[in-house]
Amino acid sequence: MSIWWSLHLRREAASVPLARRLLIGTMETAGVDPDVSYDLSVALSEACANAVEHGGGAAFGDRSEAYRVTAYLDGEKCRIEVADAGPGFTRAQEIRPARADAEHGRGLCLIRELADHVHIGAKPGRGGTVVSFDKMLKWKKDPSLLTA
Template sequence: MSIWWSLHLRREAASVPLARRLLLGTMETAGVDPDICYDLSVALSEACANAVEHGGAGPHGGTSEAYRVTAYLDGEKCRIEVADSGPGFPVGRSRPAVRPACPDAENGRGLCLIHELADHVHIGNTPGRGGAVVSFDKILKWKKGAPLAVV
């Protein structure tokens, strides 16, 4: 059995914990190891916070008030994708540079954290529409007797 869900959320700070709680609830119910749940929930929170902060003005003007979160749990791994309709990442770069933030900075750690917490990360733009897309995978570990565990 696998689980898949997609949310369209308003670009408001209150949407970040909503997405995080839904992911945590899904993974805990399915029987995913608590450490994996925590890592993925932090990574999702960072990706959502970036969409809320940067996903506004689109490439053709106007503003977008929403972003999309999609999660797949399927036996061995979880894949999460966060997409916004903002300007996306600068064209001409395959992906934005991921570098540690200054120790006293109040922001700028999100993409670096996602890279540390996930097994595979893809950062880019939505083809044809503009907007940034951050997707990441993590190999799952299961609690004993978990309903979705790979046998």
């Protein structure tokens, strides 16, 4: 089975749970194991929160107040990409664990822990950052998509 969707969202906090709910609903309908769905939904929430907080800029033209989320469920893998129009992320900005008492700075580390593969880089030629991650899927026994 192959499912994909893409959203263009405003850089507002309310967009984060919207993207998360759409992902969870898609995975539940497809029959993905709830633990895998939960891990990916937390990782997606962190990537979206980073786009909301840091993703401003001119890369989307006049739509710098937007970011894009794309999810692909294809075969045994789910791949998620979150692209924003911010200043970009360079290799010099190393991802380090946040201090235990820090209120910010844990998102990218969490994504790395919850996903199988993570890539963070600048969008070619347009500026901004793309956070992409994937995870191998596990399936529950009675997916609703197959029984509907």
